[in-house]
Amino acid sequence: xxxxxxxxxxxxxxxxxxxxxxxxxxxxxxxxxxxxxxxxxxxxxxxxxxxxxxxxxxxxxxxxxxxxxxxxxxxxxxxxxxxxxxxxxxxxxxxxxxxxxxxxxxxxxxxxxxxxxxxxxxxxxxxxxxxxxxxxxxxxxxxxxxxxxxxxxxxxxxxxxxxxxxxxxxxxxxxxxxxxxxxxxxxxxxxxxxxxxxxxxxxxxxxxxxxxxxxxxxxxxxxxxxxxxxxxxxxxxxxxxxxxxxxxxxxxxxxxxxxxxxxxxxxxxxxxxxxxxxxxxxxxxxxxxxx
Numbered sequence: 001x002x003x004x005x006x007x008x009x010x011x012x013x014x015x016x017x018x019x020x021x022x023x024x025x026x027x028x029x030x031x032x033x034x035x036x037x038x039x040x041x042x043x044x045x046x047x048x049x050x051x052x053x054x055x056x057x058x059x060x061x062x063x064x065x066x067x068x069x070x071x072x073x074x075x076x077x078x079x080x081x082x083x084x085x086x087x088x089x090x091x092x093x094x095x096x097x098x099x100x101x102x103x104x105x106x107x108x109x110x111x112x113x114x115x116x117x118x119x120x121x122x123x124x125x126x127x128x129x130x131x132x133x134x135x136x137x138x139x140x141x142x143x144x145x146x147x148x149x150x151x152x153x154x155x156x157x158x159x160x161x162x163x164x165x166x167x168x169x170x171x172x173x174x175x176x177x178x179x180x181x182x183x184x185x186x187x188x189x190x191x192x193x194x195x196x197x198x199x200x201x202x203x204x205x206x207x208x209x210x211x212x213x214x215x216x217x218x219x220x221x222x223x224x225x226x227x228x229x230x231x232x233x234x235x236x237x238x239x240x241x242x243x244x245x246x247x248x249x250x251x252x253x254x255x256x257x258x259x260x261x262x263x264x265x266x267x268x269x270x271x272x273x274x275x276x277x278x279x280x281x282x283x284x285x286x287x288x289x290x291x
Contacts, residue, residue, distance in 0.1 A: 068273070120137075141200065145196050149192055201266050230269060
């Protein structure tokens with residue numbers, strides 16, 4: 001596994017470990033909690049041993065007690081230790097926030113998941129076989145729209161240094177995706193589509209009159225008390241403390257890629273494992289609701 005950092009790994013671990021702790025009974029003895037933490041430490045150390053630069057993992061027991069384990073370093077240059085409360089970019093986990101708001105709006109009767117994209121964004125999805133009259137909000141949510149996953153990215157270190165501070169509007173990102181043909185006809189398959197969620201953010205703004213990130217803050221973050229989850233917008237930096245992020249572009253080209261503007265900055269958030277677990281727990285119950 002190429003060296004990486006807390007930025008992506010903590011997201012994955014927080015989700016996976018949360019599901020695992022859901023099987024712990026409420027009658028667990030204190031000794032069981034100690035054994036669980038020891039296992040968590042061994043797991044983070046095992047992942048670090050694979051070549052991952054830094055690992056942070058957090059569990060929440062049914063009674064609310066939290067355990068955190070870290071392994072590795074937050075900075076390969078200085079050897080700075082990982083903070084158990086370090087921030088990281090939510091990246092595509094923020095799609096959960098977008099989807100939550102869309103479903104809240106449907107519950108309020110302000111949109112329907114069976115609406116077409118063209119109903120909300122006339123003429124935005126068209127060209128090269130793309131047709132917003134045939135793609136529904138439901139298909140965007142489920143990645144069954146067929147819209148090709150064409151997004152800016154870095155394939156070399158030179159591209160990273162040249163493009164890392166580029167800012168794209170949602171319209172520019174969607175237009176870029178329209179330059180390629182769909183992967184399949186809407187509803188006839190499954191393929192991950194970042195542009196699909198860019199479109200959902202645009203639909204949220206059209207339906208509410210507010211940017212998607214504002215609706216996320218008002219409808220999800222504030223009601224759940226997720227005060228460690230922050231919209232980063234076009235900022236290229238992260239709140240402190242945070243681990244450095246790395247990308248291995250070639251066997252001899254490991255680059256610190258922490259300093260960059262998120263491609264889809266309209267729904268770009270930084271968070272912590274504490275907030276990430278709180279969000280995932282809330283989504284499993286009745287706590288997530290609109291205003």
